[in-house]
Amino acid sequence: MRWLRRNIVVFAGLLTLAYLILPNIVVMVFSFNNPAGKFNYSWQEFSTEAWQDPCGVADMCGSLVLSLQIAFFATIGATVLGAMIAFALVRYRFKARGAINSLIFLPMAMPEVVMAASLLTLFLNLGAQLGFWTILIAHTMFCLSFVVVAVKARVLSMDPRLEEAARDLYAGPVQTFLRVTLPIAAPGIAAGAMLAFALSFDDFIITNFNSGSTVTFPMFVWGSAQRGTPVQINVIGTAMFIIAVLIVVVAQLISSRRKHSAQSK
Amino acid sequence: MTDTQAGGDVRLSGISKNYGSFQAVHPLDLTVPQGSFFALLGASGCGKTTTLRMIAGLEDPTTGTVFLGDRDVTGLPPYKRPVNTVFQSYALFPHLTIYENVAFGLRRRGIKSVKKQVGEMLDLVELGDFAQRKPHQLSGGQQQRVAVARALINHPQVLLLDEPLGALDLKLRRQMQLELKRIQTEVGITFVHVTHDQEEAMTMADTVAVMNGGRVEQLGAPAELYENPHTTFVANFLGTSNLIEAEVVSTSAGKVVVSAADATLRLPADRCATAPTTGGKILVGVRPEKISLLHADEAAQITDGRNRLTGTITASSFIGVSTQFVIDSPVCPDLEVYVQNIERDVRLVPGARVVLHWNPEHTFGLDAAQDIDAGVETVGESAS
Amino acid sequence: MTATATAAPAAEPGVVHKRSLRRKLVPYWLLLPGILWLVVFFALPLVYQASTSVQTGSLEEGFKVTWHFQTYWDALTEYWPHFVRSVLYAGTATVLCLLLGYPLAYLIAFKAGRWRNLLLVLVIAPFFTSFLIRTLAWKTILSDSGPVVDVLDTVGFLDITNLLGMTDGSRVLATPLAVVTGLTYNFLPFMILPLYTSLERMDSRLHEAAGDLYAKPSTTFRKVTLPLSMPGVVSGTLLTFIPASGDYINAELLGSTDTKMVGNVIQSQFLRVLDYPTAAALSFILMAVVLIVVTIYIRRAGTEDLV
Numbered sequence: 032m033r034w035l036r037r038n039i040v041v042f043a044g045l046l047t048l049a050y051l052i053l054p055n056i057v058v059m060v061f062s063f064n065n066p067a068g069k070f071n072y073s074w075q076e077f078s079t080e081a082w083q084d085p086c087g088v089a090d091m092c093g094s095l096v097l098s099l100q101i102a103f104f105a106t107i108g109a110t111v112l113g114a115m116i117a118f119a120l121v122r123y124r125f126k127a128r129g130a131i132n133s134l135i136f137l138p139m140a141m142p143e144v145v146m147a148a149s150l151l152t153l154f155l156n157l158g159a160q161l162g163f164w165t166i167l168i169a170h171t172m173f174c175l176s177f178v179v180v181a182v183k184a185r186v187l188s189m190d191p192r193l194e195e196a197a198r199d200l201y202a203g204p205v206q207t208f209l210r211v212t213l214p215i216a217a218p219g220i221a222a223g224a225m226l227a228f229a230l231s232f233d234d235f236i237i238t239n240f241n242s243g244s245t246v247t248f249p250m251f252v253w254g255s256a257q258r259g260t261p262v263q264i265n266v267i268g269t270a271m272f273i274i275a276v277l278i279v280v281v282a283q284l285i286s287s288r289r290k291h292s293a294q295s296k
Numbered sequence: 297m298t299d300t301q302a303g304g305d306v307r308l309s310g311i312s313k314n315y316g317s318f319q320a321v322h323p324l325d326l327t328v329p330q331g332s333f334f335a336l337l338g339a340s341g342c343g344k345t346t347t348l349r350m351i352a353g354l355e356d357p358t359t360g361t362v363f364l365g366d367r368d369v370t371g372l373p374p375y376k377r378p379v380n381t382v383f384q385s386y387a388l389f390p391h392l393t394i395y396e397n398v399a400f401g402l403r404r405r406g407i408k409s410v411k412k413q414v415g416e417m418l419d420l421v422e423l424g425d426f427a428q429r430k431p432h433q434l435s436g437g438q439q440q441r442v443a444v445a446r447a448l449i450n451h452p453q454v455l456l457l458d459e460p461l462g463a464l465d466l467k468l469r470r471q472m473q474l475e476l477k478r479i480q481t482e483v484g485i486t487f488v489h490v491t492h493d494q495e496e497a498m499t500m501a502d503t504v505a506v507m508n509g510g511r512v513e514q515l516g517a518p519a520e521l522y523e524n525p526h527t528t529f530v531a532n533f534l535g536t537s538n539l540i541e542a543e544v545v546s547t548s549a550g551k552v553v554v555s556a557a558d559a560t561l562r563l564p565a566d567r568c569a570t571a572p573t574t575g576g577k578i579l580v581g582v583r584p585e586k587i588s589l590l591h592a593d594e595a596a597q598i599t600d601g602r603n604r605l606t607g608t609i610t611a612s613s614f615i616g617v618s619t620q621f622v623i624d625s626p627v628c629p630d631l632e633v634y635v636q637n638i639e640r641d642v643r644l645v646p647g648a649r650v651v652l653h654w655n656p657e658h659t660f661g662l663d664a665a666q667d668i669d670a671g672v673e674t675v676g677e678s679a680s
Numbered sequence: 681m682t683a684t685a686t687a688a689p690a691a692e693p694g695v696v697h698k699r700s701l702r703r704k705l706v707p708y709w710l711l712l713p714g715i716l717w718l719v720v721f722f723a724l725p726l727v728y729q730a731s732t733s734v735q736t737g738s739l740e741e742g743f744k745v746t747w748h749f750q751t752y753w754d755a756l757t758e759y760w761p762h763f764v765r766s767v768l769y770a771g772t773a774t775v776l777c778l779l780l781g782y783p784l785a786y787l788i789a790f791k792a793g794r795w796r797n798l799l800l801v802l803v804i805a806p807f808f809t810s811f812l813i814r815t816l817a818w819k820t821i822l823s824d825s826g827p828v829v830d831v832l833d834t835v836g837f838l839d840i841t842n843l844l845g846m847t848d849g850s851r852v853l854a855t856p857l858a859v860v861t862g863l864t865y866n867f868l869p870f871m872i873l874p875l876y877t878s879l880e881r882m883d884s885r886l887h888e889a890a891g892d893l894y895a896k897p898s899t900t901f902r903k904v905t906l907p908l909s910m911p912g913v914v915s916g917t918l919l920t921f922i923p924a925s926g927d928y929i930n931a932e933l934l935g936s937t938d939t940k941m942v943g944n945v946i947q948s949q950f951l952r953v954l955d956y957p958t959a960a961a962l963s964f965i966l967m968a969v970v971l972i973v974v975t976i977y978i979r980r981a982g983t984e985d986l987v
Contacts, residue, residue, distance in 0.1 A: 044787030047780040048802060051868060054817035055806050061820065072820045112714035123707030131711065134718050140918070142926020142970055144943045148950055148963040149725035152732045155956070172721040175714060192387035195354050198374040199381045200401035200446065214391045233810055235929060240950065252812040256933055260816060268813040275808035279801050
């Protein structure tokens with residue numbers, strides 16, 4: 032009993048973890064289901080049919096490719112713009128800092144639906160054609176702040192003397208940036224970019240408002256929740272999960288091995 | 297090489313720096329002779345680092361001009377100045393190997409074949425085997441040597457060192473002081489060294505400028521500064537001084553006679569930083585190690601012509617080579633006396649009555665119109 | 681090098697000035713594109729939405745600004761239950777996230793040892809599957825007379841939630857409980873990560889010091905750990921509450937018509953009913969509510985530096 036009390040945090044924590052992981056397990060298990068009707072909500076029988084034909088549902092893989100494209104370009108846009116802002120915020124003094132900080136903070140402190148709706152009023156008023164470009168603009172906008180935060184944290188922890196040292200060693204402003212600032216800030220920029228990619232790829236609410244008749248992958252899943260959920264959705268979800276976990280594990284292994292070999296040298 | 301060129305002095309003319317309304321450095325004229333080892337010494341916030349950064353070009357002076365030799369470099373950005381810096385905590389590029397760190401300056405100046413030079417430089421600082429490591433894999437002392445190599449390889453006209461040994465432990469610091477001195481003698485480049493450690497400044501530098509509150513208080517050779525401080529700040533900041541407030545009784549034939557409480561003291565007029573006037577106040581100073589200590593019973597042994605004071609021991613601490621006593625005397629409640637550990641008098645314990653005496657030649661005089669405690673290191677302020 | 685030391689000083693000030701002016705402009709060039717993007721696609725839309733909310737008209741004839749503030753009043757009187765639900769569901773989900781997330785963050789920060797990285801990956805891993813797919817999985821998990829619901833029913837959990845009006849009979853799906861479960865699940869990682877960051881930063885010797893100074897483990901937690909993790913609690917709470925209050929996905933997928941939140945109304949007014957003024961007004965009221973709640977909360981919790 033005392034043992035139980037002493038480890039109560041461990042049990043509570045693991046229960047929460049189970050709660051977090053459970054849906055992923057369900058998604059994975061149901062990717063092998065052979066549902067009776069149009070909806071894949073209750074277990075019928077084991078089948079690998081969906082795995083053998085992941086693109087067997089009309090339009091699904093197209094929407095997946097579209098989501099990847101948008102995420103790719105939105106990531107580039109948000110990362111470039113966001114990193115520039117982060118550098119300016121940390122490394123320079125300028126006027127209206129408070130206003131700029133609020134402008135960056137507010138998109139993160141606002142329910143997505145508000146941003147989505149207001150952006151739609153802008154596009155409607157301008158008579159813009161909703162589709163790929165409006166989605167891209169919207170995604171770049173809401174990913175930007177997150178990139179700023181990630182890059183800012185990294186640049187803040189960077190010793191300003193490193194840049195001074197570079198300038199002292201005959202590197203002009205451009206050289207200093209390329210040879211010292213950028214490589215050292217790279218992990219922060221990469222973190223920001225990854226976050227932007229994930230946010231954009233998985234975004235539904237803002238896309239829902241500003242996509243017109245264009246269908247991204249989350250939009251496809253949303254639609255299928257109304258019309259019928261093909262097993263292939265679970266296949267894609269599971270595949271994404273496995274690929275991402277593999278990338279994380281491999282990255283961990285590489286970094287720990289590099290650290291290890293560096294120490295033993 | 298630029299460093300062998302005649303007239304390679306660093307000359308600061310009327311240079312100052314303001315941050316808003318705060319004046320970090322007051323207008324300052326300073327000449328660092330070519331080939332010398334020059335130290336800017338002072339507590340944190342005294343303007344020494346700002347001065348150094350203005351020489352490096354990392355800070356624009358508010359007024360004044362920086363000359364390297366005959367060339368005015370005030371408007372040149374750091375990357376166009378033939379000056380290199382060893383930064384505080386080194387600022388080694390964490391993403392580059394030691395080799396690439398050292399080669400950085402050469403490469404930026406467009407030099408293609410750097411291998412031989414980098415190799416030689418790494419050998420000079422005895423790090424030849426570490427070329428392919430990253431900075432974080434090196435110890436503090438090794439990183440420090442990389443920082444020196446990275447700057448020196450460019451054969452700058454002047455090498456600036458900003459608290460280069462601050463992050464090292466005491467033993468290593470001693471070792472590196474000698475090492476840096478050796479390198480400086482070997483390469484013959486002008487070194488300008490910023491430090492808050494008076495011992496470090498005195499060990500290494502030919503000339504020391506003591507800075508306080510954005511001004512240079514005194515400039516000179518270490519021994520000169522130590523023996524003949526001109527201000528209470530220098531007297532207290534460089535080592536320890538016993539300062540006694542006294543009244544001038546007479547001045548004649550190069551001798552000044554003063555009185556303080558029950559004692560009469562003498563000192564040479566040429567060791568007074570201010571012209572003493574009869575009846576005026578003066579601060580009389582003497583270093584703790586110049587004072588001899590005798591138990592009161594043996595006061596008769598003291599020869600005439602020496603300055604003498606009486607008092608009571610309030611504290612003593614034995615530190616091996618010497619014993620440090622604090623003595624309560626009518627002229628000053630906490631006189632410090634360092635007695636060499638040659639023959640220890642067991643009667644010299646707290647509470648004992650003693651007589652202090654010293655050669656009047658070892659006494660110096662300071663203007664009484666200044667803070668007697670200026671430059672005294674207080675607890676919490678003392679940087680490691 | 682020429683030996684004309686005397687001539688040099690006069691030419692000096694101009695050079696310094698020019699250089700520092702150019703340097704002063706650098707931050708503005710860096711800020712310009714990104715800030716412009718945010719102004720045009722974040723701030724300006726809010727202005728457009730504000731103007732839309734006081735327009736009247738119809739789709740066919742077009743909308744005109746008539747300063748018709750009545751729309752706000754009408755929207756509030758008609759949809760106040762949705763606002764109440766939004767705040768209630770999001771608030772409940774936030775509290776649940778804190779209660780569930782804290783032990784896990786604590787476990788990872790202090791007790792996990794060499795499992796720490798694995799546990800962190802497991803917390804972030806769900807993100808890798810599209811959250812709509814994961815939310816749909818809850819339909820399976822909470823399905824009527826499924827194992828989960830059976831257990832909840834047997835242990836009497838559903839009796840309690842029935843009393844609270846969160847469930848109805850032995851059904852979980854299409855009830856407030858299902859929506860809150862989904863919201864809690866979706867935003868839990870946003871609670872755990874800031875909590876973990878603030879806990880991990882803590883010196884574990886503080887626990888030993890507290891124990892050394894006669895604090896029981898529970899006292900140590902109350903007097904040392906919890907106060908020091910407050911920045912994490914504050915930012916975690918905001919990161920959970922803000923998106924949860926505007927969410928309409930969980931209410932749509934897991935709830936029923938009786939569990940619709942204000943997000944659902946805004947979505948349908950904008951995209952189906954095409955009543956733009958009402959939708960804009962609702963969206964503005966939601967924004968105001970969230971900003972007020974957040975401001976009060978930050979003031980009281982005292983953590984200004986969130987970004």
